[in-house]
Amino acid sequence: MWQNLAMRSALVAWAIAQTLKGFTAIRPRGGFSWKHFLGTGGMPSSHSAFVSGLAVAVGLLHGFSSTEFAISFVLSMIVMYDAAGLRRAAGKQAEVLNKLMAEIFQKGEFKQQRLKELLGHSPFEVLAGALLGILVALIICK
Template identity: 55%
Template sequence: MANFSDNTVFWSSFFAWLIAQVLKGLLAICTHKRLDFRRFVGAGGMPSSHSAFVSALATGVGLTDGWASTTFALSVVFSLIVMYDAAGVRLAASKQAATLNKMVTELFDEREFHHERLKEFIGHTPVEVIVGALLGILTGWWLVGVK
């Protein structure tokens, strides 16, 4: 009887996500010359950890269940939806948040106005999604494909 802890498809997805989050934090340190812990755990930025997670999942399912299996097809469709959302809907929400934050700052610069800044790092550019997907495919192939 197999244990969940032996599920290499899950663990490949988890490690793809973890690697993407660590890379995100390290890239933020290199770019901004300071430690920002939010970049290690937050959404948005290079590479997309969501894309890494779901593409590792799809790769692992393909390697385990077969490239013609229904579960592989389902995981690919799920992955494409997640990646489209990351680069489409969530990127648009990021841009809107940045615009609204700028408008509030300019409008109420000299007046007292208490507001919570909107999160601007929630979406991804297409390049961030592609790099995350490639990271996930490589991680899935490495952890599930090696037997």
């Protein structure tokens, strides 16, 4: 699998993005954040890095007018749209629900269990991930 340059581009882009998340998370004491390294959301988008690394590598290897590139490009757009749209909206809803649950919890009506709020990405985080994936694919495939 490692011999496959498209797969290698995608995996390296993902690994770099996840590692960067651990360092770019805002922390009071600074340093590396395992929570952000292992979690979803954050800067840059590893989903975007992964799919753009794959799509650009496929384009470089098979041609940007190939069916293989068309498939990988369309799927990349779906993943990036989902990261910045649907998953981000779900994160905002979780934030609102957590606030409501905190108010109810203070009244003693039930045991509080917080929902995960960092689910999606800002458009800038998606763009940063996509650019990272493109850069990695260009380095690996050229």
